[in-house]
Amino acid sequence: MGMQHNPGGASEPVPSELGGFDQKNTMASDTVPSSPSGPNFQEVQHQSMMQRCIALARRALGATAPNPLVGCVIVQDGQIVGEGFHPKAGEPHAEVFALRAAGELARGATLYVNLEPCNHYGRTPPCSEALIKAGIVQVVVGMVDPDPRVSGRGIAQLRSAGVEVVVGIEEAACQRLNEAFIHRVRYRRPFGILKYAMTLDGKIATTSGHSAWVTDPASLATVHRLRAVCDAIIVGGNTVRRDNPRLTLHRDLPAEKPARNPLRIIMSRSLQLPLQARLWQTVEAPTLVLTESRNPEFQQYLIQQGIEVINFEALTPAVVMSYLYERGLLSVLWECGGTLAAPAIAQGAVQKVMAFIAPKIVGGDTAPTPVGELGLTTMTNALSLEQVQWHTIGADCLIEGYLPRRLWEPTRL
């Protein structure tokens, strides 16, 4: 088996919630199913190799924006002869790494890839041409590329060159893996995840604003892994004033592993932010302040500490997501309180909700709750999550699901 290590790519599988919380982080089988004992043998092989593509692709979770996660396996005479994954934008695509690893053994082989091979000149030449040139005879594709520059054309190009193409193997898993990319391409917005930790009585802090910690350490570790696979974290001004958060992965990172902290974003209309804050320390991770307040002195103060400040006419979650799309982000984690979470939901900036629920009760009529005013007055109008999953994490429960499409389809943006 030829395993190619991608330069610049993460070499360890990264546990992640984005792209499938329920997926195991172990590598899928590295052997091709070997006993052709029934009519389903080929289907089983296709599924097994596609799962391996997904596992390979996941090694670059959090590193590929604005590009998708892609893994590739080449099989010749029942043996894996080459594989690879796309490590980051600007680096070669997964197919190129796999072809390099396979060398001459690619001739006459089957190539598996979770996303349709590209057929256009971007930062790298088209993969479809490279596959044809290398003599690949069969291509098994997980899903058609939603990118209009590619969609179906890579497959058509391969077929017109006489390559047999099978499409749709493990399609649902492939779509889940690249849910952020698909959303970005279709709706021209990054994929938004609202994450919060609350007590059993629905509070994200006590009446005094104290919130460290609502959930247990196992949940905190899960949140840190989630941060590692997102491109940015957003909080509101209040969370900075009350919590003074760091928003890094500091707990989980072994010293020998390079940190990959996402961009930390503060949305503050007033810019009434403290002079001293952990988020002003930019050695570990970059900080971006988004505001509509022209306060040149404080802005200058922030800029001098290495913080980027961007001014908007009217600061809203919708304009922020549009701006972050232009910056090339795939996924954004909303870690704000309820004041900002409510307009983020209402304006279509959130697609997925991840609620960590601790078996604790704090009470308090004025204690903050995860989502502020949405203007819903009857339970029949409640936003029901779809594709809901439940997980237990330590003593806590995590519920995740997707907000109804009607909230974030383009007409709402």
Ligand SMILES: NC(=O)c1ccc[n+]([C@@H]2O[C@H](COP(=O)([O-])OP(=O)(O)OC[C@H]3O[C@@H](n4cnc5c(N)ncnc54)[C@H](OP(=O)(O)O)[C@@H]3O)[C@@H](O)[C@H]2O)c1
């Ligand atoms: N347990 C958890 O998961 C969790 C997570 C986050 C926060 N918390 C807790 O929640 C409390 C803070 O909750 P919160 O809801 O007040 O904080 P928040 O939602 O994080 O911050 C609200 C602030 O966001 C800013 N903002 C910018 N644009 C906005 C817009 N278009 N609409 C609304 N707000 C906008 C404003 O900041 P300016 O006032 O600066 O203009 C506003 O005051 C704290 O006690 C914190 O400990 C808990």
